[in-house]
Amino acid sequence: HQRGRSALGGIALALVTCIKYYPGAFVVYFLIRRDGRFLAAFGIGLLGFYCLLPAALLGLGDWWYFERASAQSLPEAARLLRDFNTQYFVHVLNRWGQPLGYRLGESTLDVLRLAGVLVFCANSVVVWRLHRSKIAHREVLSASALFLALPFVVQTSWPHYFVFLPFCQAALWVALGEARAHWLWRVPVVCSAVLTSGYCFALFPSWRLYNGVGTLWVADVALLCALYGLVLRRGLRQ
Numbered sequence: 001h002q003r004g005r006s007a008l009g010g011i012a013l014a015l016v017t018c019i020k021y022y023p024g025a026f027v028v029y030f031l032i033r034r035d036g037r038f039l040a041a042f043g044i045g046l047l048g049f050y051c052l053l054p055a056a057l058l059g060l061g062d063w064w065y066f067e068r069a070s071a072q073s074l075p076e077a078a079r080l081l082r083d084f085n086t087q088y089f090v091h092v093l094n095r096w097g098q099p100l101g102y103r104l105g106e107s108t109l110d111v112l113r114l115a116g117v118l119v120f121c122a123n124s125v126v127v128w129r130l131h132r133s134k135i136a137h138r139e140v141l142s143a144s145a146l147f148l149a150l151p152f153v154v155q156t157s158w159p160h161y162f163v164f165l166p167f168c169q170a171a172l173w174v175a176l177g178e179a180r181a182h183w184l185w186r187v188p189v190v191c192s193a194v195l196t197s198g199y200c201f202a203l204f205p206s207w208r209l210y211n212g213v214g215t216l217w218v219a220d221v222a223l224l225c226a227l228y229g230l231v232l233r234r235g236l237r238q
Contacts, residue, residue, distance in 0.1 A: 007041040014045025022154045028124050029142050032131050080155055081109075084212040087157040089116060092214030116152035123149040123224075126231050136178055137171060141227070144168040148224050151217050162196070162216045165223070169193050172226045185229045188222040195219040 017024035030038045055063040080086050090112045094104045123145045130138040147164040151157040173189050196219045204210040
């Protein structure tokens with residue numbers, strides 16, 4: 001896409017979205033940019049990879065049966081609430097209350113899920129503001145904003161999904177330095193790097209506890225604080 005091949009970029013994003021749904025969240029960036037060629041290629045790619053190609057290989061009936069079975073299995077994601085490994089923020093908050101014998105009720109869970117969607121929307125606004133600004137590395141920061149929003153909307157946020165954290169840490173560290181932000185805004189980035197380091201992992205008696213307390217999600221939230229601080233700076237608003 002950076003080399004001017006928007007159509008190929010749209011097809012590539014469509015392909016990975018058909019394998020795992022959540023990469024489709026990155027289409028927000030191209031919607032904000034009003035990149036019509038990319039969006040058209042993305043739509044055509046979705047139709048081809050998700051519908052036409054599987055139907056041609058499996059047969060229309062078998063493909064439709066598979067899609068129905070997949071859709072019916074989606075409610076099974078609710079069972080992940082009891083899985084200590086997922087870093088989806090609703091699940092993490094629920095686990096924090098378990099040592100006290102407290103579990104979140106269904107109404108509270110629904111409110112938190114809505115809050116997660118609002119966080120994603122807020123980060124989409126961040127991407128919009130970055131696009132309108134003249135800040136350096138705004139493309140990288142926009143990608144970081146969308147990556148950091150994923151644990152708030154993707155229920156299957158397994159630990160290996162968080163490979164993006166070092167990328168976001170580096171991007172925010174450089175951006176804060178070039179923006180001459182107060183050193184306090186770098187503290188969340190440092191905290192995030194420490195939490196995701198092998199040294200911190202080794203301090204925990206087991207990997208189950210490391211994942212169970214939502215360490216990676218906390219590292220994600222720390223970077224969100226740094227990102228919001230950067231966006232809210234007066235220079236960026238101008």
